[in-house]
Amino acid sequence: MSIDPSATIHPSAIIEDGAKIASGVTVGPFCIVGPEVSLGPDVHLKSHVVVTGRTEIGDGTVIFPGAVIGEIPQDLKFAGEKTRLVVGKRNRIREGATMNTGTEGGGGLTSVGDDCLFMTGAHVGHDVHVGDRVILANQAALAGHCLIADDVIIGGLSGVHQFVRIGRGAIIGAVTMVTNDVMPYGLVQGPRGELDGLNLVGLKRRGVTRGDITALRAAFQMLAQGEGQFIDRARRLGEETESAYVREIVDFLLEKSDRHFLTPK
Known part of the structure; x- marks a missing residue:
């Protein structure tokens, strides 16, 4: 276990042997940090946060209560292989959000870029790759193997089917099911996800x-x-x-x- 002297660890938090805690990290009450976790400088775990698996959290990321980051994939084919989750810098991961590690068949890596916002209950599935400045609103979910480019916004209660690609700057309306690829700068809305124009406001x-x-x-x-x-x-x-x-x-x-x-x- 490696804990920088400048880190602040609440007495009720559990830091397992092998974890790496960088300078300026704050780990709040009742958090659990697993043995293969690396927390970068100035990461802040608010309270009741679980970070587990082979997971790296980038500088300045803040994770809010109830989030579970780095648990095993929700995939029946997963057989315990060593896979990873890498989360970039300055992300905001709100209450109850979940992110899973990858699977061997999907490349072994789930990744999140920088400056993203994952609102309450958002889910990032196994082997998903999320770009920079992406927003997932409340309860939005990305199934396995999705590719989400930079500057995408996904509305609340929306779901993205496995293996779907969403191009840069696209926006998905609330309560929308996206089953096919979305071109860059597209505007998708409606229960079954229709391409209804361009994201002119975002442009x-x-x-x-x-x-x-x-x-x-x-x-x-x-x-x-x-x-x-x-x-x-x-x-x-x-x-x-x-x-x-x-x-x-x-x-x-x-x-x-x-x-x-x-x-x-």
């Missing part, structure tokens, strides 16, 4: 230029109503566009995936 907040937004709108229109099959429209769009944002959508649509795509209504 404007990030300072995307009017010209790029116009190009994205035209691209969406072409994908929705152009001639030929959807994937053929995407290829044709890639040949015609000069916008880096549109090119990002095209590259996403042409990548190999285990799921189909949500297509414009």
Whole structure:
């Protein structure tokens, strides 16, 4: 066990032999830190937090009461193999949120980027990879093997099917089931997850230029109503566009995936 002298550990907390506690860490009342856990500088476990498994928590991350981080996957194929969870810097993991380690069949790693917010009851399943500045609202859940790019927002009580990819800057409305890939900057809403437009509010907040937004709108229109099959429209769009944002959508649509795509209504 390695505990930096500057760390603050409540007397009721359990730090198991082998855990690594960096400078400035605060471990509150009734927390449990497992033997293969590493807490980076200035991590704060509020109270009644369980961090277990082969788990790394990045600098400045705050974990709120009742969260369980690093438990084994909810996968019947899991046979006790040594897999990991890596959580980046400055994340906020709210009450009752859960994150599982990976599985051998899925690459052995679940990862979360920097500056994310996981609200009450949010779930990150095994072998999921979450980018930076992602928000999961209350009770949102990511099933195993999902890939969530930077700046994605997932509304409350929404679920994302296993192996689904969600592109950068997309937004998922509340109480939505997402069963297919979501292109970058897409807007998805409705109980069965329909691609209903672009995340224009998010684009404007990030300072995307009017010209790029116009190009994205035209691209969406072409994908929705152009001639030929959807994937053929995407290829044709890639040949015609000069916008880096549109090119990002095209590259996403042409990548190999285990799921189909949500297509414009």
